[in-house]
Amino acid sequence: MRTDLMAEAMCWDLSLNVTADYACANTEFSYFCSHSVCLQEVRPKKIVNAHFFAPGMHVPGCPNEPEKSDGDGTAQKPAKRVSIVAPPAVPTELGPAKSRKGKVRKPTKAELLALSDALEGKPPSCAGTLIEVVNAWRAMPKDQRPEKQLSINDEKFTYESAFYCLSEFGESPIEKLPCATKVIHGLARVDDDETCYWIKSVKTFRADNCKLNLIIRISKDNGMTDKYMKDLLANSLGVTSFTLFYSGDVPKLSGSGKSYGISKDISNDYQRFVVLPN
Numbered sequence: 699m700r701t702d703l704m705a706e707a708m709c710w711d712l713s714l715n716v717t718a719d720y721a722c723a724n725t726e727f728s729y730f731c732s733h734s735v736c737l738q739e740v741r742p743k744k745i746v747n748a749h750f751f752a753p754g755m756h757v758p759g760c761p762n763e764p765e766k767s768d769g770d771g772t773a774q775k776p777a778k779r780v781s782i783v784a785p786p787a788v789p790t791e792l793g794p795a796k797s798r799k800g801k802v803r804k805p806t807k808a809e810l811l812a813l814s815d816a817l818e819g820k821p822p823s824c825a826g827t828l829i830e831v832v833n834a835w836r837a838m839p840k841d842q843r844p845e846k847q848l849s850i851n852d853e854k855f856t857y858e859s860a861f862y863c864l865s866e867f868g869e870s871p872i873e874k875l876p877c878a879t880k881v882i883h884g885l886a887r888v889d890d891d892e893t894c895y896w897i898k899s900v901k902t903f904r905a906d907n908c909k910l911n912l913i914i915r916i917s918k919d920n921g922m923t924d925k926y927m928k929d930l931l932a933n934s935l936g937v938t939s940f941t942l943f944y945s946g947d948v949p950k951l952s953g954s955g956k957s958y959g960i961s962k963d964i965s966n967d968y969q970r971f972v973v974l975p976n
């Protein structure tokens with residue numbers, strides 16, 4: 699029996715253990731109690747803190763069964779459970795969660811039992827935006843980074859191996875920059891122009907007869923990224939040095955030949971870049 703809120707469950711659609719916070723944001727998926735004695739369907743709910751509840755009740759004896767209050771012995775009501783504010787989950791995947799299997803039917807007991815066995819002891823998985831992943835990386839003690847999993851585009855890394863500092867890159871051609879598979883980061887400057895923001899790496903990269911910066915142009919036409927940059931600069935008055943984090947297409951030589959840039963619009967629902975003041 700538990701006296702606190704049920705914060706983790708199995709997600710049938712993703713075949714992963716997930717947190718209640720994740721499930722509250724993804725209510726289209728099916729969730730189940732992961733204890734092999736129970737395997738009841740559970741649903742996410744958020745009043746103060748996100749948690750799971752079992753509309754059909756947990757099987758008696760399931761460790762997730764809520765503790766009953768001491769009543770008169772007849773109609774027992776669940777006891778008031780302790781509401782614990784969980785720290786933000788450390789993302790185990792960069793990007794939006796995908797329904798990998800497109801499961802549509804309800805699983806059988808045997809399938810749930812197999813999934814429960816496969817997931818036993820595994821920490822909850824959750825997808826995070828780049829800013830959530832970067833924040834988790836910064837908050838994590840360095841010696842823990844090699845132990846924490848992080849997938850990028852289905853490739854498995856740790857919080858140590860998934861991050862690549864531009865200063866390690868040396869003189870290699872920019873095509874070798876591992877930004878399509880990892881999160882690259884390095885010192886940068888930010889310029890506020892009339893129609894756009896320019897994020898310019900301090901590190902320069904080899905070109906034909908010169909060395910060029912990596913420059914990301916953020917158009918002020920895009921409401922979401924424009925607000926992000928506006929807030930960043932408003933909160934960093936007087937700051938001249940920033941750190942750029944980027945994950946996405948490899949930069950290409952611009953039309954003018956004066957910089958390496960990212961031609962594609964890099965704003966999307968989980969953002970390909972993060973800029974932090976130093």
Ligand SMILES: [Zn+2]
Pocket residue numbers: 731732733736737738756757760761762763
């Ligand atoms: Zn249960």
